[in-house]
Amino acid sequence: MSLNIDDIHPQILNVGLARHMADWNWKNVNSSFARLYYIVEGTAKIVLPDGIHELIPGHMYFVPAFTEHSCICDSRFTHYYVHIYEDMNSSANLFEDWAFPVEIKAEGYEEELFARLCSINPDMNLAKSDPSTYDNNSTLIRNLSRSKHVPSYIRLETRGIILQLLASFFKHAVPKIDVKDDRIRNVIGYVRTHLAETINLDEIVDSLCLSKDYFIRLFKQETGVTPMKYINQKKIERAQLILATKDMSVKNVALFLGFEDFSYFNRVFKKATGVTPNDYRRRLMQDT
Incomplete structure (x- = not known):
């Protein structure tokens, strides 16, 4: 199954660096956007339909949209996060068509990419980590509107970085439906x-x-x-x-x-x- 890169239009809703001390504990989270994490230090766990995954430094993690999950943290934990929304008007849908791995080992340059995303999008960090404060209708509408009013050169660089990060996962992705006819x-x-x-x-x-x-x-x-x-x-x-x-x-x-x-x-x-x-x-x- 081929992918038309020109039809992929990811938008970021939130991006930031979060530091926790046993306070990243959320149950039954289910969002309309995908989550991408890069772990800097410490450990935590995420409970997905396929089991429990331990989040460890130097690795990246992907949680698809509309996937119920829970987060468990009982110690120090620092991570970058990006919330990604895929334009519903796109003729192709990367997350819909392809099954990404939950975890991949970073190759050494990803932390700089996350840091750059934070640097060029300073107003997109979360004030609070509690999903109930940002994963709701009015906040999503506001964040989508805000992302579309960012200067074009920032949107272009942001899109390039997101595609770089997703490419690391896409190396190991498999088609959800491998249609041959x-x-x-x-x-x-x-x-x-x-x-x-x-x-x-x-x-x-x-x-x-x-x-x-x-x-x-x-x-x-x-x-x-x-x-x-x-x-x-x-x-x-x-x-x-x-x-x-x-x-x-x-x-x-x-x-x-x-x-x-x-x-x-x-x-x-x-x-x-x-x-x-x-x-x-x-x-x-x-x-x-």
Whole structure:
């Protein structure tokens, strides 16, 4: 699976150097942005769905967006952090398409890159490390707006540094879905760029000159899920991003994503996330 670098547009929400003394302890954190850490000194632990990872100096760590995790720290711990948001309007999505390793050993130059990020983005550090103070709807909207108003030369250098850091992880990344059939790959690309529409499966099938049953079997063989499940999955992921980063009503989010039946949108959202869209928004707003 290839990657079009020109379509990757990461934005930073926060960047800084954090020093802790047994006070980096947070439970059940689940954010709409990815986290990148470089450990300077001390140790801590992060609990991810695949197990417990010890954070050690000289290593970098990646926590994907929408990944529930907990942090454990019982001693001195110093680390750089970067919170990365990927533009939802991009035609490619690095974090969506590729599974990054959680941990990689740094090669010696990364600490300088993190320090430079902090130097050129002094207003993007966190006042507090408690996720509830920054991982909420109003703060995310404010941070996204702020990042877009940074001078162009700063944004350009920032983007270059972020891509350098991500490249270290990308060396070891593997495709989440390794689609070999060009027809299915094109359908996946079509779905991604038409999420804000009602996607008609019959029209897709007709354009491929395939029977509907054969297309569904082929799609599931290549991706592991049916076409409609994939479409709904991507729409709900987009809905989560919109609810977290835009001041749009839940009903308008449903309409924007092509759900003409609001009740159906609620059911699909709850099935995918475990909560209704309103409850999801409420959780984001409760600590503002």
